[in-house]
Amino acid sequence: MQHIQKSGGWAMMPFLVFVLTFLSAGILLNDFYALPAPVAVLLGIISAFFILRGATAAKVDALIRGCGDSKIITMCLIYLLAGAFATVTKAVGGVDATVTLGLSVLPVKYLALGVFLLAAFLSTATGTSVGAIVALGPIAVGLAEQGQTNLPLLLGALLGGAMFGDNLSFISDTTIAATQTQECSMRDKFRVNILIAGPAALATIGLLLVTGWSTPETAALDLPALDASAIWQIIPYLLVIGLAISGVNVFVVLTVGTLASGLVGLWQGQLELLSLGRSVYEGFTGMTEIFLLSMLTGGLAQMVSEAGGIQFLLQKVSRTTRGFKSAQASILALVGGTNTAIANNTVSIVVTGQVVKEISGKYSIDKRKSAALLDISSCIVQGLLPYGAQVLILLSFTKGQLNFLDLWANAWYLYLLLLFSLLAVYTPSVDRFLAKQPEAAPAVAA
Secondary structure, eight states: OOOOOOOGGGGGHHHHHHHHHHHHHHHHHTOTTSSOHHHHHHHHHHHHHHHSOSOHHHHHHHHHHHHTOHHHHHHHHHHHHHHHHHHHHHHTTHHHHHHHHHHHTOOGGGHHHHHHHHHHHHHHHHSOHHHHHHHHHHHHHHHHHHTTOOHHHHHHHHHHHHHHHHHHOTTSHHHHHHHHHHTOOHHHHHHHHHHHHHHHHHHHHHHHHHHHHTSOOOOOOOOOOOOTTHHHHHHHHHHHHHHHHTTOOHHHHHHHHHHHHHHHHHHHTSOOHHHHHHHHHHHHHHTHHHHHHHHHHHHHHHHHHHTTHHHHHHHHHHHTOOSHHHHHHHHHHHHHHHHHHHOOHHHHHHHHHHHHHHHHHHTTOOHHHHHHHHHHHHHHHHHHOTTSHHHHHHHHHHTTSOOHHHHHHTOHHHHHHHHHHHHHHHSSHHHHHHHHSOOOOOGGGO
16 A cells, blocks of 8 residues: 655645634634635645645545544544434424523522523533523623623623533534544543533632622513423433433434434424424534534544654654643643634644644543543633634624623633643642543443
């Protein structure tokens, strides 16, 4: 079999073409989501055929092997099932039911705390921070006016809760990408992740409790009536979270969750068999961009790797890395820096995943921890980027009443998450926990 010739540092150029194309389009169009990421990756692949040395047949072979890698295909199939579950559950009213139920039990003075908890649950259940923000953002702005609540505080709590769930959800793009690239189970990644994100969330809850306690009572909120059927619409979310934490195979978890949502919809009349099938397919097509991105990035990474690009990058990273702790800090910086450039946390994980895996292997970092650090770093940066989707959507709901500096000042959870991430890197607490825990089966059997 022919192989691509080693190209040293030049082998990284196709990746740079991809990143710079994505970044330049975002800056020029003032919208980092205007150019679909798979198109930018495709340009990187085309450039690889011109930049990398070796026979064209060898490059094509590397591209196909990378696109068809078992980890990549597994990741893509999980994306499809996650999309089906999220779409069907939303179609039967799961999102609306969760919001209504959560808001109906909120004391007005603890509105910010309630929004944080509700956003955390909704984002964990649906696997998307953007979805939670879109669902809760307009409601939160309206409740801030109605309840005379501090708007920046309320939206900062919403942003933090949404990123908490995105980071921990078993069906989020970031979790799927992090576990597949690091070859660890979702349950193992969750355990490490909760050791870091859990204290940050508890500290945030404490701060919001104190803030609420010191807030004077205001008039009751005008909320929609609570429908008893709402409980049934939320059950599929609880079922998926429970099965995933129990260690059930991720394919089984998502299939059972989708079927449960479908049965609820058929029983309550929101769906018919044909509309259920259409919702499943809509969920599949909603994942087209991330599906293609993951597959094409896998092919590009294989080409770059065979040309020596990954090894070259590792050598550069090694020059600034002094050992176990600094290697983990390098992971945080590498993923965070990439996310800053392309404003997409999932893309950042997919792009840097292989390099992080190599760094983890070289410096004996537990892959369960590297998967958690990958996801955490990308979520922290994504949540604070003024040109990231989450911040832009939140600010659009305020119609100019709020700027990103006000939002930053109240994004308490993200700063606390960074603090506890650094503690996990520079103290032995998480590593001691991992030393006592047997590793579960790889990501497919998560």
